[in-house]
Amino acid sequence: MLKKLNIYKFGTVSIGIAVVTGLTFTMFVLPSKAVGQSKIVSIVKGASNPSSTEPYNPSPLSVPVGTTITWINNDNTGHTVTQGDPSGNTPPNGFDSGILAPGKSFTHTFGTAGTIQYYCTLHPTMLGEVIVK
Ligand SMILES: [Cu+2]
Structure with a gap:
């Protein structure tokens, strides 16, 4: 018992x-x-036009460490979100969306502070920047 x-x-x-x-x-x-926060960056309509002032909008974008950014392709043609710049300064382990078809999105989380540049491998006039603090 x-x-x-x-x-x-x-x-x-x-x-x-x-x-x-x-x-x-x-x-x-x-x-x-x-x-971590979440932010959205739009790949705007007509982003590949060299006269486009902000193909990735908003850019530059300041965010705290740990922020997840989602890029959405709102254009009617494919684009990439590729870390580095068109002159070939692309870090070996940098993020790269590959070709994003219209309407598709890509997400990356920024774990360390720094100024990160990115571009579109298909349209070298498309430049973007994320400032992680
Ligand atoms: Cu592009």
Whole structure:
């Protein structure tokens, strides 16, 4: 009788600990991982036209470390979002969307501070910049 009671008590305590651990995880660990902001940059209509002043809009864009940016191709032709610049200063592990068809999007999270340049490999007049602070 006494043994059964102890097992029951142990079970209750275990469930209690599990619930508290679960709540703590949900309240503190998950939100801290999701703390980064989200921003959207539009690849504007007519972006490949050399007279386009802001083919990626907005650019330059200042964001805090941890921000996730989503580029959306709102033009009617394909474009890329490629880290570096058209002269070939493309970092080996830089982000690269590949060709984004009209309506498609590309997402990248900026984990470290710095000024990051990007461009379109199909249209070298299309330049963009993200300033991560
Ligand atoms: Cu382009």
